[in-house]
Amino acid sequence: MSDLTRLTLKAALDGLQSKTFSSVELTQAHIDAVAQARALNAFVLETPEKALSMAADADARRAKGEAGPLTGAPLGVKDLFCTKGVRTTASSNILGNFVPEYESTVTSNLWRDGAVMLGKLNLDEFAMGSSNETSAFGPVVNPWRRNGSDAKLTPGGSSGGSAASVAADLCLGATATDTGGSIRQPAAFTGTVGVKPTYGRCSRWGVVAFASSLDQAGPIAKTVEDAAILLTSMAGHDAKDATSLDVATPDFASFVGKSVKGLRIGIPKEYRVDGMPAEIDALWEQGIAWLKDAGCEIVEVSLPHTKYALPAYYIVAPAEASSNLARYDGMRFGLRVEGGNLMETYENTRAKGFGEEVKRRILIGTYVLSAGYYDAYYLKALKVRRRIADDFDQAFQKVDALLTPTAPSAAFGLGENANDPVAMYLNDIFTVTVNLAGLPGMSLPAGVDANGLPLGLQLIGRTLDEGTLFSLGGALEKAADFRAKPAKWW
Amino acid sequence: MAIDAATVRKVARLARIAQPEERLEPLARELSGIMAWIEQLAEVNTEGVTPMTSAVSMPMPLRDDVVTDGGDASIILSNAPKSSGAFFVVPKVVE
Numbered sequence: 001m002s003d004l005t006r007l008t009l010k011a012a013l014d015g016l017q018s019k020t021f022s023s024v025e026l027t028q029a030h031i032d033a034v035a036q037a038r039a040l041n042a043f044v045l046e047t048p049e050k051a052l053s054m055a056a057d058a059d060a061r062r063a064k065g066e067a068g069p070l071t072g073a074p075l076g077v078k079d080l081f082c083t084k085g086v087r088t089t090a091s092s093n094i095l096g097n098f099v100p101e102y103e104s105t106v107t108s109n110l111w112r113d114g115a116v117m118l119g120k121l122n123l124d125e126f127a128m129g130s131s132n133e134t135s136a137f138g139p140v141v142n143p144w145r146r147n148g149s150d151a152k153l154t155p156g157g158s159s160g161g162s163a164a165s166v167a168a169d170l171c172l173g174a175t176a177t178d179t180g181g182s183i184r185q186p187a188a189f190t191g192t193v194g195v196k197p198t199y200g201r202c203s204r205w206g207v208v209a210f211a212s213s214l215d216q217a218g219p220i221a222k223t224v225e226d227a228a229i230l231l232t233s234m235a236g237h238d239a240k241d242a243t244s245l246d247v248a249t250p251d252f253a254s255f256v257g258k259s260v261k262g263l264r265i266g267i268p269k270e271y272r273v274d275g276m277p278a279e280i281d282a283l284w285e286q287g288i289a290w291l292k293d294a295g296c297e298i299v300e301v302s303l304p305h306t307k308y309a310l311p312a313y314y315i316v317a318p319a320e321a322s323s324n325l326a327r328y329d330g331m332r333f334g335l336r337v338e339g340g341n342l343m344e345t346y347e348n349t350r351a352k353g354f355g356e357e358v359k360r361r362i363l364i365g366t367y368v369l370s371a372g373y374y375d376a377y378y379l380k381a382l383k384v385r386r387r388i389a390d391d392f393d394q395a396f397q398k399v400d401a402l403l404t405p406t407a408p409s410a411a412f413g414l415g416e417n418a419n420d421p422v423a424m425y426l427n428d429i430f431t432v433t434v435n436l437a438g439l440p441g442m443s444l445p446a447g448v449d450a451n452g453l454p455l456g457l458q459l460i461g462r463t464l465d466e467g468t469l470f471s472l473g474g475a476l477e478k479a480a481d482f483r484a485k486p487a488k489w490w
Numbered sequence: 491m492a493i494d495a496a497t498v499r500k501v502a503r504l505a506r507i508a509q510p511e512e513r514l515e516p517l518a519r520e521l522s523g524i525m526a527w528i529e530q531l532a533e534v535n536t537e538g539v540t541p542m543t544s545a546v547s548m549p550m551p552l553r554d555d556v557v558t559d560g561g562d563a564s565i566i567l568s569n570a571p572k573s574s575g576a577f578f579v580v581p582k583v584v585e
Contacts, residue, residue, distance in 0.1 A: 200548075338581075359507055360521070380536060382543060383536035385542040
C-alpha cells in the first residue's frame with residue numbers, strides 16, 4: 001500500500017499545498033488502491049479516467065494559485081448522489097443504467113471546492129438497510145475481521161461502501177446519507193468518523209430520495225477534522241431544495257481542538273438497553289470519563305419516548321418511501337418490463353426492478369397510508385415523532401450535547417440478521433431518534449471489542465450546533481487516541 | 491392487526507408491484523410481524539399532540555414564478571426506455 005493513501009484528508013491537503021506531491025500522484029495512488037480492493041465490493045463504478053483528469057485540472061489550478069479548500073483531494077461518492085454523465089443507480093436494478101443529466105448540489109459543492117471523484121460507492125438499495133446486503137450489486141465486505149477469523153463481516157449500512165472505502169484507505173473521505181443511521185452505524189462498524197448534520201444543512205437536491213423528511217447528506221472521514229473540512233464544503237443553502245436552511249455555513253474545522261471545558265453533557269438513561277454487550281456499556285462509561293477529564297459536566301437526562309422511535313420510524317420512512325418511489329414506473333427512465341397493458345407494465349417493472357426489502361417497505365408504506373389506516377398508523381406516528389422531538393427539546397434545556405453508543409453491537413457477520421427484518425431494524429435504535437428530531441449527530445471510533453472490532457460513540461447536538469459536536473468529537477478523539485487499522489487481506 | 495393474503499394482494503395492487511400468488515402468504519406473515527412490533531405505538535399518549543410534519547420549523551420558501559430551465563427535450567429523453575422524436579413512448583392508455 002502506498003503511503004499516500006494512509007494520509008488523512010488534512011495531511012494530504014497540506015502535502016498538496018507544500019508541493020510534496022501532486023494531485024495526479026495522490027489520485028493515482030488511490031486509483032491503484034481501489035483496483036486492488038475489489039474483494040471489498042465497495043465501489044459500484046470506478047471512474048479512474050475522470051479522476052485523473054480532475055486531478056490534472058486541480059494541479060493546474062493550484063499552480064496558478066487558484067486552489068480551493070479541497071483542490072486535488074480524491075473522494076468517493078455514495079451512488080445515491082446524482083453525478084452528471086456518470087451512471088447513478090442507488091444500487092437498484094430499477095435505475096439500471098441511469099445516467100443523470102445533472103449534478104447533485106452536494107457533489108457540485110465538492111467539485112467547486114476542487115475535490116476529485118474516484119467513483120461511485122455501493123449502498124443498500126435506495127439506502128434501505130443496515131448491512132449493505134440489500135444492494136443489487138451484492139454486499140460490501142467490511143475491511144475489518146474478527147481476530148483470528150476470516151468470516152466476512154458487514155460494514156453496516158446503508159453507507160457501507162462509503163465507510164469501507166474510507167476505512168480501507170481507498171479514498172480520503174466519502175459522501176454518505178443518513179435517514180435512520182446510515183452514516184453513523186457504518187462509521188461505527190468500520191472505525192471511521194461519520195456526521196449526520198442538522199436536517200436542512202445539506203441540500204437534498206439531486207440525491208435519490210428515500211424518506212424526504214429524514215434524509216440528510218453528510219461525510220464519512222478518517223478523522224473528526226477531516227469530517228469538518230468535508231461538511232464545510234458539502235453544506236450550504238440551496239434554493240432548489242425547499243427544506244434547505246438559509247443559514248451561513250461556519251468553518252467547522254475551526255471548532256476542532258477548541259476547549260470543551262464547562263460544557264454540560266447529557267447521558268440518556270433510556271439508551272441502556274437489555275442485551276447490549278458489556279463492552280459497549282464500558283466504552284460509554286469510558287467516554288463519559290474522557291469528557292469529565294476534559295472539563296465537561298455530566299448530567300443524567302431522560303428521553304422517555306426513545307423505545308418508540310424505531311416503530312414510529314418504520315411507519316414514517318416507508319410511508320414517505322412508498323410515495324417517493326412511485327416515480328419508478330418504467331416510463332421516463334430506468335427499467336421497463338413490458339406487460340399486456342399499462343397496469344401490467346407498471347407492475348412487472350416494479351416487481352422486477354425493486355429488491356425484496358424495498359418492496360417490503362413500499363408495501364408497509366402503502367398499507368399505513370391506505371384508506372382506513374392513515375389515522376391509526378401514519379398520523380399516530382407523526383404525533384409520536386413530535387413527542388420524541390419534545391424529549392430532546394427538554395433535554396437540551398439542561399445540557400449542550402448528548403453522549404450515547406452509536407450502535408448496539410459491533411459489526412456482525414454477513415447473513416447473520418438477514419432473515420429477521422425487525423432484528424435488522426434494531427441496529428438503528430440509538431441513531432434513528434436523531435433523524436426523527438432533525439438534529440445533528442456524529443459517530444467516532446473510541447475503542448475495539450474483544451474480537452478487535454471497532455466500536456463507536458455518538459454525540460448528539462442541538463439544531464444547527466454541529467460546531468459543539470466537532471469540539472467534543474475532537475476532545476474524544478484525542479482522549480481515545482484510536483489508531484487501530486484493519487489488517488490488509490484484500 | 492394481522493395482515494392476511496387478501497390485504498397483501500390489495501396493497502400490492504395499490505403499490506403497482508406484481509406479486510405471485512405463492513408470495514402472498516409469506517409476505518402476509520412478514521408484514522404482520524413488522525406491524526405487530528409497530529403496534530406498541532398505541533401505548534404512547536398522544537392526546538392533544540400536534541403531528542410533526544416537518545423536521546425543521548420554517549415557513550415554506552417561495553420563489554419567483556419564472557421559467558428557470560427547459561427547452562431541451564433531448565436531455566429529458568436521454569434516459570427514456572422508449573422514445574420517438576421529442577416524445578416518450580408509453581403503452582396505450584385509452585382504449
